[in-house]
Amino acid sequence: MTRMPLRTSRFEIVHELPYRIRLRSIMMLAPDLDLNYLQAGVESLSGVTAVRVNGPAFCIVVDYNGTDSTRTSIIAALKQIPNEAFLNRNEKGHSVDLFDIGAKTAVAAAIPILPGPVQMATSWGLAIPGIVTAIQTLFTRGVKIEVLDGTVKTLSLLRGEYFTSNSIGALLSLGEYLEDQSEQKSTDLLKTLLKPQIEKIWIERDGREIEINFTELQVGEIVVCGPGEMIPVEGTIVEGDGSVNQSSITGESVPIHLQPGDATLSGTVVEEGTLKIRADKVGSETGMARINRFLETSLRSQSKTQLKSSELADRLVPLTFALGLGVYAFTHDAARAAAVLTVDYSCAIKLSTPIATRTSMYTASQAGVLLKGGQALENLAAIDTLVFDKTGTLTQGILKITDIVPIPAFSEKELLSIAAGAEEHYAHPVAKAVVKEAKDRDISLPEVSGVDFIVAHGVSAYVDGKRILVGSQHFIEEDELIDCASMKETAHQLRDEGKNLLFVAMNEKLIGIIAMRDELRPEAAETLAGFKAAGIKHIEILTGDHRSTALALAAQLPAVDSVHWELKPEDKAAIVKRLKDRGAKVGFAGDGVNDTPALICADVGICMPSGADLARESAQVVMMDEDMRTLLKARLIAINNRDTLTSCLWSTVAINSATLLLAGTGKISTLTAAMAHNLSTVGILGYAALKTSSSPCESKPKEPLNEAL
Template identity: 80%
Template structure:
C-alpha cells in the first residue's frame, strides 16, 4: 500500500506558542499525498480552530484552544496518516506563491534595462524549468497546457525576445496563483462542513441500557446499535448478529453479515439485527472514515458535468497547438505562432467547474442543505418530479398524543409507561411522541432490555421481563397474532378523525391503543407552490397511513398531483421506479429507515435533518434544518450552478476564439495575447465564484438540526 511506508515519517514541531503549533515534515513532498485530506483530518478534531498548509515549505500550522488533550490529538493524527490520504493519481497543484509571482514580475520589468548577455542568462534560467516540464508532459500525457506554455517560451527565447518570454512567464505565474487561490477558497469553504457531529449513544451499563453523550464514550463501553442506526465506533461485536451496510466506507454495495467476534467499522449502518459492540477506538480515532467519505463524495469525486468539462478542455489543447503550427507553416512568423499558442481554452473551462460546484455546495449548506458531492448538485438541478414521504417531511413529524385507550385492568399511565419504555430507543417521530407525552405527564419509564426494531412495523422489547410489542395493527395483529378485535370499532373512529394509531401488546395480549395527530408544516404549501413555479412538473405524497388520514392531508395541499396510502417500504421504491420508467427525473424526500429503498432508487434522495442514520447515509441531499423552503433554495442554487457553468463555457470559447483569431492574423503581440488569456481566465473564475455564492433565503437551524450536522 502506498500509505504504509509514510506512516513512519513523523511531523516535527519547529515552533510552538500556547495556542499555535508549526509542524514540518518531508512527507508533504510525497506526490501522492492529498493535502486536502491531511488538512481536513486535523481540522475535524474538536478544539482545532484552523489549519494552514504551506506546500513549498512542507509546513503545517495549527491553531487550537490550547488544551493538552487537543494538542495530543493533533500530534497523534499527524503521526499516523492512513492509506486513504494517499491517492495513486493525485495531481499536485502549481505551488506558486506571491513571492514567486513578484520575483518573476520584477525580472520581466527589469529585462529591457539589462545588458543583453544578462537578459539571455536570466531568461533561459527562468524558462528552462517550464520548457522541461512541457517536454516531460508531451511524452507522458500528450499535448496539454504545459506543452503550449513550454513552446511559447522556447519560440520567444530562440527569437531573442527575452522581454516577451519573461513577461509571459510572469503572467502565467500570476494566473496560476489566482487560479489556485480561487479553487482553494472554494475547497476551504466546503471543508468547514467537516466538523464532527454531536450525537447521543446508547450503552449497556450494569445490565441496563442508558443514553449518554457520544463525547463521553470510553474504550471498553458496550455500545448498542439497532436497525437503521450508524455504528459510531470501531469495535468488536460481543453479542447479536446482523446485516451491516458498509458501502459508504468500503464501496461494496452488498451488506455483510457480522456476528460475535467480528470487527465493526465506524460509519457502517445496521440494516437488520441488534448488536452489542465493545468500543475499541473512540473519539478522533474513529473520525478518519467519516472524513474520507466526505472527501471522496464532495472533493475527490467528480460529477458528470465536471468530467465532461475536463474532457472538452483536454480536447481543445491539441486544437490550439495545431493552430499554432498551422500559422507558423503558413507565415513562417514565430512571433505570430507564439501568440496563438498562448491562447488556451482549457484553463477557464476546466477550473471554473470545480470552483462553481464547490462554491454552490457551500452556499447551499449556508442556506440549510448539505449536498454530497457535485453529482448531487447536478441531479438536484435536473429533477422535474418530487415525491414526499408524508411523516416528518410535509408534516412536522412532531406527533402529539391525543388519546390513550387502555384495556380493562390497565390505566392510561400504565399503558403510556410501558409503550414509552419500549419506544425510548427508537429515533422515529411516533416513538418521540410517546416518550414526550410520558415526560410531560412525569411518568417514570421502566427498565427495558432486548429492544428490537422491525422496520416499518414496530418495536419489540422486554419491559420488566415481559415481552412488549408496540406498532401498527398489521404488525401486532397479523404478524404477531395478537387478538385486536376488542378495539376494532374504537380504532375506526379514531382513524376517521384523521389520527394515527399505535397498538400496544404485552405477553401476546392487547393492552391498549395510543392515538396521535401530526400537523402540516406551516411552510409546506408555500414550498410546494414554489417548487411548481420553479419548474417541478409533478408532486406526489407517499404514506403508510390509512386512506382517510392521507386524503385529509392531501386536501390541504392543492399543488399535490397524487397521494398513495397504506404503503410498505418496497411499495414506495416501486412507485419511484415507475415514475422513472415514465421518463421523470425523480427526487424523493423522506426521513425513516423505511424510506431507504426509495431514497436509493430515486435520481436524488433527500433526507430531513431528524432522519435515521441509514436514511442520511443513503441520501444525496441532507437538509440541515426543518424548513422546507431551504430545499427550494437548494434547487435554485443547483439550477443557478448549471446556468453559471454554461455561461463560463461560452464565455471561454468566445473570448479565447476571438483572441486566437486576432493572434493568428498578427493583430496582437504574444504578450497581449497572453495577458488577454490569463485575465479572461481569472475573470471567468471570479464570475463563477461570485455568481454561485449568493443565497436569497437562509433559515436558522433548529437546535435538533444543529446536533445532527
C-alpha cells in the same frame, strides 16, 4: 475484516504553546500527499479548533483546547496517515501564492530596464521549469495545455521577447492562484462538516441499557447500536449480529454481515439487527475514521458535466497546437504562430466547471443544504419530479400525543409508561413523541430488555418478563396475529380526525391505542408551489399512514399531484423506480431508515437534517436546516450553476475564436494575444465564481421564497 490502510510518518514537534503545536515532517513533501485531506483529517479530531498547513515548509500548525488527550490524539493521527490521503494520479493542486505572483509580475515589469544578458539569464531561468514540464507532458500525456505554454515561452525566448515570456508566466500563475482559492474555499466548508455528529449513545451497564453523552464513553464499555444508527466506536462485537453498511469507510456498497468477535469501524451504519460492541477506541482516537470518503466524493470526484468539459478541453488543445503549426507553415512567421499558441480554449472550459460547481456547493451549504459532490448538484438541477415521504419532510416530524385509549384493565398512565419504555431506545419521531409525553407527565419508565427494532413496523421488548409490542396496526394485527377488533371503531374515528395510531400489545393481547398528530410545516404549501415555478412538473406524497390520514394532509397542499398511503419501504422504492421507468428525473425526500431504498433508487436522494444516520449516508443531498425553503434555494442554486456553465462555455468560444482570428492574421502581437486570452480566462472564471457565490434568494432576506420565484 480489513481496516483502512495506513502509512507511517514521523512528525517532530518544532514549537509548542499551551493551546498550539507546530509539527514538521519530510512526509509533507511527498508529491502525492493531498494536504487538504491531511488538514481536514486533523481538524476533524475532537478538541481541535484550527489547522494550518504549510507545504513548502513541510509544517502543520494545530490550535486545540490544550488538553493532554487532544494533544495525544493529534500526534497519533499524524503518526499514521490513511492511504486515502494520498492521490493515485497526478491530481495534486497548485501551490501558487500571492508572493509568487507578485515576484513574477515584478520581474516581468523590470525586464525591459535590465541589461540584455541579465534579461536573457533571468527569463530562461524562470522559464526552464515550465519548459521541462512541457517536454515531460508531451511524452507522457500528449499535447496538453502545459505543452502550449512551454512552446509559447520557448518561441518568445528564442525571438528575444523576454518581456512577453515573463508576462505570460505571471498571467499563468494568476490563473492557478484563482483556481487554488476556489478549491480551498470548498475544502474549508468540508472541514467543518467532518466534525463528529454523535452526541448521545446507548450503553449497557449492570444489565441495563442507559443513555449517556458520547464524550463520557470509556474504553471497554458496551455500546448498543440498533438499525439506522451509526456505530460511534472502533470495537468488537460481543453480542448480536446484523447487517452493517461500511460504504462511508471502505467504499464497498454491499452491506456486510457482522457477528460476535468481528471488529467494527467508527462511522459505519447498522442496517439490520442490534449489536452490542465493546469499545476498543473512543473519542478522538476514531477521528480519522470519521473522515470516510466524503471529502473524496465531494472534491476529487467529477460530475458528468465536469468530465465532458475536461474531455472537450483536452480535445481542443491539439487543435490549437495544429493551428499554430499551420500558421507558421503558411506564413513562416514565428510571432504569429506563438500568438496563436497563446490562445487556448481549454483553460476557461476546464477550470470554469469545477470553480462554478464548488462555489455552488459552498453557496448551497451557506443556504442550509449539503451537496455530496458535483453530480448531486447537476442532478438536482435536472430533476422534474419530486417525491416526498410525508413524515418529517412535509410535516414537522414533531408528533404530539392527542389521545391515550387503554383497555379497561389498564390506565392511561400504565399504557403510556409501557409504550415509552419499549420505544425509549428508538430514534424515530413516533418513539420520541411517546417518550416525551411520558416525561412531560413525570411518568417513570420501566426497565426493559431484549429490545428489537422491526424497521417500518415497530418495536419488540420485554418489561418484567412480559413481551411488549408497539407499532402499526399492520404490525400488531397481521404480522403478529393479535386481535384488534375490540378497538376497530375507536381506531376508525381517530383516523378520520387525521391522526396517526400506535397499537400496544402485551403477551399477545392488545392493551391500547395511542393517537398522535403531526402538523404540516407552515412553509410546505408555499414551497411546493415554488418548486412548480422552478421547473418541477410533478409532485407526489408517499406515506405509511392510513388512507384517511394521508388524504387529509394532501388536501392542504394544492401543488401535490398524487398521494399514496399504507406503503411499506419497498413500496416507496418501487414507486420511485416506476416514475424513472416512465422517463422522469426523480428526487426523493425522506428521513427514516425505511426511506433508504427509495433514497438510493432516486436520481437525487434528499435527507432532512434530523434524518437517521443510514438515510443521511444514502442521500446525495442533506438538508442542514429544517426549513423546506432551503431545499428550494438549493434547486435554484443548481439551476443557476447549470446556466452559468452554459454562459461560460459560449463566452469562451466567442472570445477565444475572435482572439485566435486576430492572432492568426497578425493583427495582434504575441503578448497582446496572451493578455487577451489570459485576462478573458480570468474574467470568465471570476464570472463563474461570482455568479455562483450568491444565492438566488439573497436580495430579499425577509421573503426568500417570494424572491426565489
